[in-house]
Amino acid sequence: MKTSAEAEYRQYVADRWPRMLRTAYLLTGNHHDAEDLAQVALAKAYTGWERVQRAADPDAYVWRIMINANADRLRRLKVREWLTNRFPERQSADRADRIVDRSLLMEALGRLPARQRAVVVLRFLEDRSESEVAAVLGTGVGTVRSHTARALAGLRRDGAVLGLGPGRGRAAVVNR
Template sequence: MKTSAEADFREYVADRWPRMLRTAYLLTGNHHDAEDLVQASLAKAYTRWERVQRADDPDAYVWRIMINSNVDRLRRLRIREWPTTRFPDSQTADRADQIVDRDLLLGALGRLPARQRTVLVLRFLEDRSETEVAKVLGTRIGTVRSHTARALARLRRDGTVLGLGNGRTATASGTGARR
């Protein structure tokens, strides 16, 4: 027979899985790494579930676990070459331009320091307020603002994001919409 805490955890996972997976994908740039990150984060949250439930904001607590796990993963990852599943094929699909835009955006995010990337993902791709981001990261709003400003300035200097879309604008999912 399942305990109430286990049932609560199962319900939490069922409700949050898609959003956590999307955030993890934006943080890692790889679907498989994103799934691993979410699973590892939820495993840690499960071992601390009573503490998570007592927190003022359980979502912020679990997201913080995920962000810290990603930072730990990046510290361990010292590969200078990035394996890829893409092969240099010609464009055949209708959505090829969107895939290219998404790849450019993920590449640009990947070149940002982990903290700046985290702030941008939470602020603009997860559509969280500065206050929410500060709470998740356990920092002040001013720190979130400065990380946001530095990250956006760095993206502007990065020539790849300036050419996103060729007449389209990038949306939160990294896809383009015609003007």
């Protein structure tokens, strides 16, 4: 954008910001969402500032941008509802044991050295290959293998991890 056009845009924003913010607040009902909405509208106006300047009513053009941006925001937030004669709840198993397992696993991972923890997380929790982990960490595949072996040995020795049963789906990290 040319310097004079940029100066005009800056002046436009300075003059209109309080009014835009007030309108955005009335559209959203939330001060934080209003600031985001006004900023989105002004960012879009900046990218098409030459069109805004050529418009018969630049304020109306920018306000239309803001209203359309708000409609887009609401479309993304909209929760669809379906009327039905059945209840959506289904019986499900108690998942408290998974919370305990996750807590034990997080504590055990926290006791590993940072590099070994990173390798275990990338290899087994993000399901990446050894070469992908090596690329992410900037090391060789052999280093990833040795960190993996040491980390798994440490997890096996960890008393908390021994409580994770294979039938509960969490020991796969330890037994790989």
